Amino acid sequence: MPNLKDLKNRIESVKSTRKITKAMQMVAAAKLRRAQDAAEAGRPYAERMQAVMGGLATSVGGSDSAPRLLAGTGSDQTHLLVVLTAERGLCGGFNSTIVRLVRTRIQELIGQGKTVKLLTVGKKGREQLRRDYADLMVGHVDLSEVKRVGYANAAEIAGDILKRFDAGEFDVASIYFNTFQSVISQIPTETQIIPAKFDAPEADDASTLYDYEPSEEAILADLLPRGVATQIFSALLENGASEQGARMSAMDNATRNAGDMIDKLTIEYNRSRQAVITNELIEIISGAEAL
């Protein structure tokens, strides 16, 4: 039988764990609101950018002069997977779901005889992928010092990717991140960023005929690299919101589990205490009878 002192210590320790998880949940909730606001604020820019580039891409895309960022290198031999994960753990399946998606993609691509390269953003994804695919890693971006992800961070990552593209290190690049659906559901998402892909513009967009100054090609060539940065930025924001959402629900669960555990331990503690008292009584009574 576990002794009373041990049980008491155990209950105390679970209680302080519960306090910590509760606090983390509340911090995550506050951060989630901020992250959601940031994602919200970034949306108009990304939407405009996509709309304009989509329009340009459909009109320029067919021609031979289309920029390489749009048309691709003409091959799809080497894939660069950009994996966006969190810098911290304790957020449920957040990092694992992304990594799982990336793993299946890597297996698929290798199965097709392609070359895969990995660029990781965020410590957690790197740690998980390093075990199996250390030789595929070409780089890592550390955001652990960054308190609030800004456009400058995205631009930096985009700059790195574009430099590799210009150096001919890869043909196709995709980003992997979690799309924020709700606090309890984040969807691992894959988006191809190079060559750029656009949804077909809606019919009413086409009805406005714009003059382009300078030429369409020049604008597109100017915008495409920024489009990459914008997509990465949106992905980082989505990921930020998802991370906090995931952490919030994970910590909520942890808090509840700790509560259940405390209840169970308390019952056990009371039972043991009662047993000790009963025992003592029996000893006293049998001692008295013996006299």
Next chain:
Amino acid sequence: MADMMQFDLVSPEKRLASFEASAVQIPGADGDLTAMAGHAPVITTLRPGVVRVQSAEGDKDYVVTSGFVEVTASSVSVIAERAHAGDQISKDDLTDVLADARAHAAKAEGESKDGAEKFVADLVQLLEDME
């Protein structure tokens, strides 16, 4: 009062401005232009410069770096990579932008040099207004 049109200024991190304006001066890559209601639809890239917006509440300046502008008959959308409201920009930000602009102006040639120098002059003006 001239016809009004919708003016939007968005940067990647937030929507900086959204209101009715009567005229917007834009530092386009191929030269400055002023858009008013009924302007022909144009998409142009921006050079770093000052976007000056005239509205019912008076003129407003925004310092923008690279980006692009979408002009339609009823709206002007400035999509800028970095943008600061002229009256809210901190001195440090402005000095940073000014240093960039000066370096750019020193390198620029021909027509773009005029534009770059104008931007430097605009910035110096803004800095002086601040003091």
